[in-house]
Amino acid sequence: MDIKDKISTLVPGVEFKEQGDLIAVIPAASFHRAAEALRYDKEDAMDYLRDIVGMDWGETLGALYYLESTTTHARIVLRTETADRENPLLPSVSDLWKTAVIKEREAFDFFGIRFTGNPDMRRIFLREDWVGHPFRKDYDEKSNELNMNNEVNADVTTEYTLKADGTLTTEKHVVFEPDDFVVNVGPQHPSTHGALRLRVALDGETVKRVDPVCGYIHRGIEKMNESLTYPQTLALTDRLDYLSAHQSRHALCMCIEQAAGIEISERAKYIRTIMDELQRIDSHLLFYSCLVLDMGGFTPFFYGFREREMILQIMEETTGGRLIQNYNMIGGVQADLHPDFQKKVKEFIKHMRGIIHEYHEIFTGNVIVTTRLKGVGVLSKEDAISFGATGGTGRASGWANDVRKHHPYGLYDKVDFKEIVYTEGDSFARYMVRMDEIMESMKIIEQLIDNIPEGEYRVKTKPIIRIPEGNYSTSVESSRGEFAVFLESHGDKTPYRLHYRSTGLPLVHALDTACRGQKIADLIAIGASMDFVIPDIDR
Amino acid sequence: MKYEEFKNNDYLENMVKELQANGVNVAVSKLDDLINWGRSNSVWSFLLGTSCCAIEFMTLGAARYDMARFGFEVTRNSPRQGDVLLVLGTITNKMAPLMKRLYDQLAEPKYVVAVGGCTISGGPFKKSYHVVKGIDKIVPVDVYIPGCPPRPEAFYYGLMQLQRKIKLEHFFGGVNRKQPKPIEE
Ligand code: SF4
Numbered sequence: 001m002d003i004k005d006k007i008s009t010l011v012p013g014v015e016f017k018e019q020g021d022l023i024a025v026i027p028a029a030s031f032h033r034a035a036e037a038l039r040y041d042k043e044d045a046m047d048y049l050r051d052i053v054g055m056d057w058g059e060t061l062g063a064l065y066y067l068e069s070t071t072t073h074a075r076i077v078l079r080t081e082t083a084d085r086e087n088p089l090l091p092s093v094s095d096l097w098k099t100a101v102i103k104e105r106e107a108f109d110f111f112g113i114r115f116t117g118n119p120d121m122r123r124i125f126l127r128e129d130w131v132g133h134p135f136r137k138d139y140d141e142k143s144n145e146l147n148m149n150n151e152v153n154a155d156v157t158t159e160y161t162l163k164a165d166g167t168l169t170t171e172k173h174v175v176f177e178p179d180d181f182v183v184n185v186g187p188q189h190p191s192t193h194g195a196l197r198l199r200v201a202l203d204g205e206t207v208k209r210v211d212p213v214c215g216y217i218h219r220g221i222e223k224m225n226e227s228l229t230y231p232q233t234l235a236l237t238d239r240l241d242y243l244s245a246h247q248s249r250h251a252l253c254m255c256i257e258q259a260a261g262i263e264i265s266e267r268a269k270y271i272r273t274i275m276d277e278l279q280r281i282d283s284h285l286l287f288y289s290c291l292v293l294d295m296g297g298f299t300p301f302f303y304g305f306r307e308r309e310m311i312l313q314i315m316e317e318t319t320g321g322r323l324i325q326n327y328n329m330i331g332g333v334q335a336d337l338h339p340d341f342q343k344k345v346k347e348f349i350k351h352m353r354g355i356i357h358e359y360h361e362i363f364t365g366n367v368i369v370t371t372r373l374k375g376v377g378v379l380s381k382e383d384a385i386s387f388g389a390t391g392g393t394g395r396a397s398g399w400a401n402d403v404r405k406h407h408p409y410g411l412y413d414k415v416d417f418k419e420i421v422y423t424e425g426d427s428f429a430r431y432m433v434r435m436d437e438i439m440e441s442m443k444i445i446e447q448l449i450d451n452i453p454e455g456e457y458r459v460k461t462k463p464i465i466r467i468p469e470g471n472y473s474t475s476v477e478s479s480r481g482e483f484a485v486f487l488e489s490h491g492d493k494t495p496y497r498l499h500y501r502s503t504g505l506p507l508v509h510a511l512d513t514a515c516r517g518q519k520i521a522d523l524i525a526i527g528a529s530m531d532f533v534i535p536d537i538d539r
Numbered sequence: 540m541k542y543e544e545f546k547n548n549d550y551l552e553n554m555v556k557e558l559q560a561n562g563v564n565v566a567v568s569k570l571d572d573l574i575n576w577g578r579s580n581s582v583w584s585f586l587l588g589t590s591c592c593a594i595e596f597m598t599l600g601a602a603r604y605d606m607a608r609f610g611f612e613v614t615r616n617s618p619r620q621g622d623v624l625l626v627l628g629t630i631t632n633k634m635a636p637l638m639k640r641l642y643d644q645l646a647e648p649k650y651v652v653a654v655g656g657c658t659i660s661g662g663p664f665k666k667s668y669h670v671v672k673g674i675d676k677i678v679p680v681d682v683y684i685p686g687c688p689p690r691p692e693a694f695y696y697g698l699m700q701l702q703r704k705i706k707l708e709h710f711f712g713g714v715n716r717k718q719p720k721p722i723e724e
Binding site: 125126127134141144146147148149150151187188189190194195215216217218219220221223224227235236239242243286289301302305306308309312322323324534535 | 586587588589590591593594595597598601602603616628629631632633634635636637639640641663664666667668669670671676677687688690
């Protein structure tokens with residue numbers, strides 16, 4: 001049955017919007033029922049909640065829910081809203097998808113929308129004593145001065161429940177009991193990979209609960225986007241996940257090109273795909289180095305950086321940057337390839353194939369490594385899907401979620417490569433997925449590098465781009481999962497709302513499940529094997 | 540770079556020459572010079588890496604850029620063991636009180652190096668509602684290293700400037716460090 005008919009029979013009188021993405025507008029009263037029916041549908045259960053995007057539509061506050069089925073890979077967007085700006089309430093879907101718990105906290109933090117039935121309605125990025133909700137269009141940017149007092153974190157969360165007669169009841173949930181032994185990890189900690197803070201309750205050495213505190217690197221990029229023109233918004237994507245800089249920017253460029261109807265040249269597609277894969281190898285080498293470093297090894301760190309420097313040098317010759325490259329542009333890429341590019345890439349691949357055995361000899365088979373990674377931090381497939389833990393983490397749990405395979409972009413439908421899937425779901429599987437992906441990425445590059453067609457590397461575009469009204473989205477497989485761009489345009493030269501799907505937020509959220517019952521010492525190794533980058537979480 | 544062109548250690552060489560000219564083989568020089576020579580060549584940095592700049596700093600530790608050559612390769616993750624606070628990456632409003640606390644925990648004499656556009660002025664996020672527009676509003680900064688992120692060579696240059704600064708200090712007598720008070724809110 002067509003998805004439109006299906007929703008129409010579920011919710012009579014549902015409206016559809018078809019500018020860009022297909023959106024079903026569902027009234028808040030019947031939203032939970034509709035979501036539940038879609039989630040447990042017989043044919044294509046929408047069991048993967050890609051993202052919840054909070055919105056301020058002026059008259060109303062609401063949210064967009066991006067759903068996908070893990071079996072058929074069909075996608076649908078739901079929209080629901082409330083006209084009450086003073087005390088906005090929406091039904092929570094946290095009982096259907098676990099990831100909704102943290103995504104709804106984000107919507108509460110930014111828009112002040114309370115989700116009835118979500119057990120945890122604390123702020124997530126901003127300080128708990130922050131006044132107002134910054135993503136609302138009527139928010140005064142000057143209303144919060146720099147506060148140099150230390151923040152106090154509550155140990156109790158509140159759940160709101162809407163009774164049938166319209167009254168609101170609250171219920172308290174305890175994060176940490178008063179006699180829990182709570183250890184604070186971060187935000188200044190060498191092994192949390194950036195400014196992440198974890199509050200960990202311990203029972204002896206065993207982890208009882210992990211409560212992530214985010215926002216120490218929240219820069220409000222999405223809010224800044226609303227006052228930038230489309231070409232200007234590009235500059236900030238490289239600073240999200242700096243180890244997926246090319247891929248994130250690729251996603252945003254594709255989204256704008258698709259919405260504005262810009263056709264890019266075949267050459268640009270080749271360049272983008274090759275750069276994406278080089279970036280993936282770069283990122284996985286850094287992953288290797290960091291995992292080893294976090295577990296106390298030092299020599300393999302030098303191995304990883306030795307080969308990574310070769311990639312950085314190749315990139316630098318073409319793009320001019322080492323880490324932040326600002327290479328993709330609307331309509332193509334910024335500069336043509338360096339004359340030596342093909343030669344050097346081929347040299348690198350030859351070198352890498354000849355040397356990767358060193359990586360495995362020193363680390364993979366090591367007895368300390370296997371005992372500390374195998375069987376530790378297991379995440380089941382159901383949990384991975386429910387948390388939306390995409391990328392290598394999901395694939396290590398047996399969830400085939402590679403965007404390159406299921407929603408091909410660039411040239412991924414033309415090349416032959418294998419999607420790496422392991423089923424153990426432990427830290428070791430997560431590690432092996434990345435190591436195997438290095439080999440697959442090299443395979444992809446080899447198929448492309450000799451066939452780059454001649455032609456324009458960039459088509460001319462107007463400096464001011466206006467995008468027709470509507471909602472647009474694209475997703476790419478970044479180095480650590482599905483990175484997606486969700487754009488709502490109202491026909492201006494600046495976006496009305498531009499939201500990025502964080503690849504790391506679901507991983508940090510899943511940390512609690514993966515770490516419970518494990519030793520505190522393994523917390524760091526589990527975190528390193530999940531490979532999150534904090535600036536991408538906090539945005 | 541040729542050895543003669545690198546003017547970093549010339550005062551030491553002059554000192555040695557002077558001593559040798561007088562036929563001395565026991566150094567009775569100013570103790571200050573010796574202490575400063577030692578301190579400037581074993582700068583232990585305490586890292587506060589929050590964002591992209593921190594990743595670029597990691598490459599300094601690896602083989603190609605190997606910062607051990609210049610005497611600042613020891614990095615610490617506890618403020619109790621560091622000489623210089625290296626701020627690598629954006630400092631947000633939520634992070635600011637923590638950065639101040641870490642600075643306060645460093646033992647004297649202490650220095651601060653602001654790395655990257657973000658720490659100097661807010662960088663690309665100058666217009667944000669949640670980013671500190673320059674860490675010098677909160678802690679006194681000794682050296683600024685601009686860039687987004689700075690190239691590894693720029694890191695070196697910046698840290699060498701810090702070493703020069705350390706060499707000019709008086710450990711005995713006089714006030715060791717005349718630092719302007721951080722701007723009060
Ligand atoms: S200066 Fe640039 S590279 Fe450094 S932290 Fe800021 S945005 Fe990242």
